[in-house]
Amino acid sequence: MSDTTTTENEELPTRRDFIYVATGMLGVIGAASVAWPFIDQMRPDAAVLAAGQPIDVNLEAVEPGQAITVTWRGKPYFVRRLTEDEIASASELGEGDMKEFAPIETRLGGEEVKDWVIVSANCTHLGCVPKVIDTKPEGWNCPCHGSVFDMTGRILRGPAATNLPLPPYVFTSATNLVIGTDQA
Amino acid sequence: MSTLEHHGTYQPTTGLGKWMDARLPLPRLMYDSFVAYPVPRNLNYAYTFGGMLSIMLVLQILTGVVLAMHYNGSTVGAFTSVEHIMRDVNNGWLLRYMHANGASFFFAAVFLHIFRGMYYGSYKEPRELLWILGCIIFLLMMATAFMGYVLPWGQMSFWGATVITGFFTAFPVVGEPIQQLLLGGFAVDNPTLNRFFSLHYLLPFMIAGVVVLHVWALHVTGQTNPTGVEIKSKTDTVPFTPFATIKDAFALIVFFLFFAYFVFYMPNFLGHADNYIEANPLVTPSHIVPEWYFLPFYAILRAITFDIGPLTSKLLGVLAMFGSIAVLFVMPWLDTSKVRSAVYRPWYKVFFWLFVVNAIFLGWLGAKPAEGVYTFLAQLSTLYYFGFFIVILPLLGLIETPRRVPNSITEAVLAKSSKRSGGAAQDAAASTDNKA
Amino acid sequence: MKTMFAKISAIVVAATLGLSVAATGAFAASEYPLNKPREQDWSFAGPFGTYDKGQLQRGFKVYREVCAACHSMNRVAFRSLEDLGYSEGQIKAIAAEYDITDGPNADGEMFTRPGTGADHFTGPYPNREASVAANGGAYPPDFSLLAKARAVERGFPTFVFDVFTQYAENGPDYIYSLLTGYPEDGEAPEGAHVAEGTHYNPYYIGGASLAMAAPLSEDIVSYDDGTPATVDQMARDVSAFMMWAAEPKLEERKSLGFKVIIFLLIFAVFLYLTKKQIYAKLEH
Numbered sequence: 001m002s003d004t005t006t007t008e009n010e011e012l013p014t015r016r017d018f019i020y021v022a023t024g025m026l027g028v029i030g031a032a033s034v035a036w037p038f039i040d041q042m043r044p045d046a047a048v049l050a051a052g053q054p055i056d057v058n059l060e061a062v063e064p065g066q067a068i069t070v071t072w073r074g075k076p077y078f079v080r081r082l083t084e085d086e087i088a089s090a091s092e093l094g095e096g097d098m099k100e101f102a103p104i105e106t107r108l109g110g111e112e113v114k115d116w117v118i119v120s121a122n123c124t125h126l127g128c129v130p131k132v133i134d135t136k137p138e139g140w141n142c143p144c145h146g147s148v149f150d151m152t153g154r155i156l157r158g159p160a161a162t163n164l165p166l167p168p169y170v171f172t173s174a175t176n177l178v179i180g181t182d183q184a
Numbered sequence: 185m186s187t188l189e190h191h192g193t194y195q196p197t198t199g200l201g202k203w204m205d206a207r208l209p210l211p212r213l214m215y216d217s218f219v220a221y222p223v224p225r226n227l228n229y230a231y232t233f234g235g236m237l238s239i240m241l242v243l244q245i246l247t248g249v250v251l252a253m254h255y256n257g258s259t260v261g262a263f264t265s266v267e268h269i270m271r272d273v274n275n276g277w278l279l280r281y282m283h284a285n286g287a288s289f290f291f292a293a294v295f296l297h298i299f300r301g302m303y304y305g306s307y308k309e310p311r312e313l314l315w316i317l318g319c320i321i322f323l324l325m326m327a328t329a330f331m332g333y334v335l336p337w338g339q340m341s342f343w344g345a346t347v348i349t350g351f352f353t354a355f356p357v358v359g360e361p362i363q364q365l366l367l368g369g370f371a372v373d374n375p376t377l378n379r380f381f382s383l384h385y386l387l388p389f390m391i392a393g394v395v396v397l398h399v400w401a402l403h404v405t406g407q408t409n410p411t412g413v414e415i416k417s418k419t420d421t422v423p424f425t426p427f428a429t430i431k432d433a434f435a436l437i438v439f440f441l442f443f444a445y446f447v448f449y450m451p452n453f454l455g456h457a458d459n460y461i462e463a464n465p466l467v468t469p470s471h472i473v474p475e476w477y478f479l480p481f482y483a484i485l486r487a488i489t490f491d492i493g494p495l496t497s498k499l500l501g502v503l504a505m506f507g508s509i510a511v512l513f514v515m516p517w518l519d520t521s522k523v524r525s526a527v528y529r530p531w532y533k534v535f536f537w538l539f540v541v542n543a544i545f546l547g548w549l550g551a552k553p554a555e556g557v558y559t560f561l562a563q564l565s566t567l568y569y570f571g572f573f574i575v576i577l578p579l580l581g582l583i584e585t586p587r588r589v590p591n592s593i594t595e596a597v598l599a600k601s602s603k604r605s606g607g608a609a610q611d612a613a614a615s616t617d618n619k620a
Numbered sequence: 621m622k623t624m625f626a627k628i629s630a631i632v633v634a635a636t637l638g639l640s641v642a643a644t645g646a647f648a649a650s651e652y653p654l655n656k657p658r659e660q661d662w663s664f665a666g667p668f669g670t671y672d673k674g675q676l677q678r679g680f681k682v683y684r685e686v687c688a689a690c691h692s693m694n695r696v697a698f699r700s701l702e703d704l705g706y707s708e709g710q711i712k713a714i715a716a717e718y719d720i721t722d723g724p725n726a727d728g729e730m731f732t733r734p735g736t737g738a739d740h741f742t743g744p745y746p747n748r749e750a751s752v753a754a755n756g757g758a759y760p761p762d763f764s765l766l767a768k769a770r771a772v773e774r775g776f777p778t779f780v781f782d783v784f785t786q787y788a789e790n791g792p793d794y795i796y797s798l799l800t801g802y803p804e805d806g807e808a809p810e811g812a813h814v815a816e817g818t819h820y821n822p823y824y825i826g827g828a829s830l831a832m833a834a835p836l837s838e839d840i841v842s843y844d845d846g847t848p849a850t851v852d853q854m855a856r857d858v859s860a861f862m863m864w865a866a867e868p869k870l871e872e873r874k875s876l877g878f879k880v881i882i883f884l885l886i887f888a889v890f891l892y893l894t895k896k897q898i899y900a901k902l903e904h
Contacts, residue, residue: 016897019890019893019894019897020894020897022890023887023890023891023893023894026883026886026887026890027433027887029883030883030884030887033883036275037274037275037278037279038246038247038250038279040274040275041250041253041254041273041274041275041276041279042250042253043274045254045268045272045273045274045276046271046272046273046274046697046699046700047268047272047697047738048272050697050699050737050738051738053736053737053738061726225902264695267695267764267765270869271695271697271700271868271869272697277869277872277873278873278876281873422902426898427898427899427902430891430894430895430898431895433891433895434888434891434892434895437884437887437888437891438888440884441881441884441885441888444877444880444881444884445877445881447877448873448874448876448877448878448880448881449667449786449788449874449877450782450783450786450788451873452768452788453782453783453788457768457769457770457771457790457791458769460765460768460769460866461761461765461769470826
């Protein structure tokens, strides 16, 4: 803008330029600051975050071979108690049988006996909830696109590329599980 | 009439610019409308409210859209969801206070914009449609603000909705069916709240559409200016950018200073304490008043306490209130004066400022209980309100002797600046002009 | 141009006056309260106001031990007690004292469990009707928003000054005045209209008397920080606490507001300078 006017005083353009540039920058800063609350308001609010606190799951009624679904932070999680046969069939699987190998010990939990599988119930492909099956060694079968997981939620075949993730959890007793934290 | 000679024309320089210009000349339209567009060189700060209003409309739509992401439009959830916004949503309190106070500031600016139009004769030929489009925007704004005020589902929301929709029962035979149609029931309830939410979301976009027409009409006729003399040559004008743009921007930021003061320090000053009590259909607050920007019209409604023949006071009050807005639409044809600007109309100026004071006085009366001396004062004020349009405007144009109007904007500007720098000689010359 | 600007600002001022009348005029019926609230000094008043955490904790104690017998506060979540300076552990302990109805469980039964930070305060009654029935036909209002839902008409010209002094403490002033406004001997002055079963209080907004008897008496609570629990002190503390409950974001609002105003002032100065330079190009 300053180049459109000529001036005899050499000092003037510098001051003029400073004012123009500073005003423009203030405008940009102002607009960006106003934009922020409009974006910020979409992040999870205080009530949602508070509701995401760890949940207690009572395991008393779950027998070996049974699976229950619980909800934490609005998302479903499987809590499945395996029979000895099922653990054995999962243990036999090797690195070649699955897409993402994870040792069986890292998939199991429990206070007295390590026979619990606690995994996300959203398929790692596109988020559908897989169906519980027990055609050993297959443990889950996703109805949407056919991904198949083993008894501990490891991906065997299908479009999904990764194992069902484990939430943070801790057993506070043999019959009480806390999902949402790994600290007792 | 006006010769709107543009300051330079759009010349695309880049390849993309030329490609675009041959297919969709949107940059050309923007350039011609908001850069090269000629505006009178003597516009004062009273002409900055239009720009402010368009920014306020955008701001209200933006805050409204994000509030709607958290709002729950049901009688069970509405009040709770608003408190959820205030307490839990990130920056929710800021967005809500901006939206609520934004409505008040929107109206404050629109009143000043209307008064400016009345003072400088912006409604007069050839700008009648421009003025009428503005009146339509004003009506839509009132509808939008009223329905928005119902959404928090506080006591004032509920009883405001009850009273306002009750207006329609004043009309014989069709009144009650119309009211039931509006409410979706026999009282203000969940169907009412739901449809008000829907319409409150829709109307601002209709306002935006009419604003486009308003600006289009403005760019066809050109802006008025304090002298009221039409643009005659290129020396009468300056390009919109940077001259008008920077002035509008400065005025806008000053306006925002007042706005921010209220949003951050007095966010509930313009509201009603009763609206922090959840709606209760069994208990009416002891003193029902609309928001401040409706008060003058509310005062007119309540001023009519007498029957005329078969017309009940209730019906007459509603008619008077609607009439107070309807009369604005015909203002261009009520004013018979040949001179546009109040600057050169000594008597119109007096009646205009009386009108402004009277309007504020009506607002004050609207907040007072409708009894005793207040009713009498409201009747006097209402009389002047209508008298200004129906009697004073047509008669004054016929009997008033206007002062000498300058031949062109440039002449007026030069006279003013020489007066400022010059001595008593020009002053004397100017005063002889005035007497002429 | 200058005179027009002066006139426009005159309208702005006049319009502000007009709408302020309107705003304040809205608040009250003409004759009540008999006495205007007594204005107090609050730590949260003014452009730099902040809550006094110690005071909020004392006020919270008064609420829990006295007011909560009748009044609910169900829009406030336990987690927000963090604002009062409580730790996560303390909040958990406070929340656990409240029974929350949850469910249905796997058997389809509703059950009660101890509260967590995510829950809201529960009131002494299951619903409004129950509270009205238990209090002889009078509804003990919920505390969550009361400090913003009560405002006594300020009158002209006070409300004009209020814009400049940023007076926004109508609520706490009213609550404090009401709580300390019961006559000491409990006797209404002669000629006052006091309905059966109500208690005279010249500060009550809805009449000469209200259903609630004077709720505070000397040492009805014992403060953890050793502050003497006079009626005046407790009334002041619980009023401040209720202001926090109604407007928990007040501190955030005022501190952000200061930054915004400073920014806008600087921006306005620069815009004005730019405008002056651009208009200097116009020959007169």
